[in-house]
Amino acid sequence: MAKHEKISEAVVRRLPIYLRYLSYLQQVEVTTVSSQQMGRNLDVNPAQIRKDLAAFGDFGKKGIGYDVNYLVEKIRQILKLTDEIRVALVGAGNLGHAISNYNAYLKDNMRIAAIFDSNPKKVGNELAGLSIQPLDELAETIAAKQIKLAIITVPAPAAQSVCDLLTQAGIKGILNFAPTTIRAPKDVRIHYADVTSNLQSLAYYLT
Ligand code: ATP
Numbered sequence: 001m002a003k004h005e006k007i008s009e010a011v012v013r014r015l016p017i018y019l020r021y022l023s024y025l026q027q028v029e030v031t032t033v034s035s036q037q038m039g040r041n042l043d044v045n046p047a048q049i050r051k052d053l054a055a056f057g058d059f060g061k062k063g064i065g066y067d068v069n070y071l072v073e074k075i076r077q078i079l080k081l082t083d084e085i086r087v088a089l090v091g092a093g094n095l096g097h098a099i100s101n102y103n104a105y106l107k108d109n110m111r112i113a114a115i116f117d118s119n120p121k122k123v124g125n126e127l128a129g130l131s132i133q134p135l136d137e138l139a140e141t142i143a144a145k146q147i148k149l150a151i152i153t154v155p156a157p158a159a160q161s162v163c164d165l166l167t168q169a170g171i172k173g174i175l176n177f178a179p180t181t182i183r184a185p186k187d188v189r190i191h192y193a194d195v196t197s198n199l200q201s202l203a204y205y206l207t
Contacts, residue, residue, distance in 0.1 A: 015052070018052075021038060022071055031068055059074065085148065085149060086112075087110060090166065091153035092125070096115070096153040103128070110149075142169040142170060143170065148172050149171065149173045149175070152176045155178065163182040175191050176191070176193065179194045179197060
């Protein structure tokens with residue numbers, strides 16, 4: 001998609017939210033939706049939704065709204081969810097187990113395709129249908145399975161070295177659950193899902 005470069009981070013973050021709602025509409029067999037209806041349900045300004053979607057072409061019809069199936073297809077294309085996306089997970093502890101067994105992303109064409117852990121006692125154990133692999137198989141497996149994204153669920157002190165291993169193996173996006181900042185080359189995107197610091201920020205708003 002030629003316009004890919006211009007999509008702002010904020011839009012990229014909203015598109016999955018639109019997609020989730022639209023997929024729900026598909027499930028309940030609703031075929032068209034207005035930006036007002038989407039806005040009400042998602043708590044997003046309808047003008048914002050129209051603006052976000054207009055950036056990718058003229059999807060909506062005045063007075064009728066958006067064709068749900070068409071929009072789902074388009075957003076999936078924009079987010080590059082059309083082909084299966086394979087994800088590696090490093091750190092098969094409690095969080096790693098929970099995330100591996102949480103298969104809600106399967107329907108979005110995402111799949112955990114390899115799991116690694118440094119603990120020899122865990123290597124070889126089965127988790128979510130996969131055999132936990134040692135770190136020395138990481139690079140080869142990531143290349144062979146064409147894995148591009150990774151999830152880090154190791155303790156904080158191990159996160160940077162795991163991040164380095166992953167980026168050297170060609171990983172281009174990391175979702176980091178370890179409660180620490182990690183650094184990667186510029187072409188690698190890092191998103192944080194740090195439960196502790198998120199809760200700490202929420203604590204500030206308690207009255
Ligand atoms: P458990 O007690 O079963 O290990 P946990 O969730 O308490 O679970 P953590 O100490 O948070 O364990 O570690 C998460 C996982 O990360 C563990 O399975 C651990 O073996 C693994 N781990 C630690 N360091 C590394 C590393 N450098 N590379 C890969 N995996 C690692």
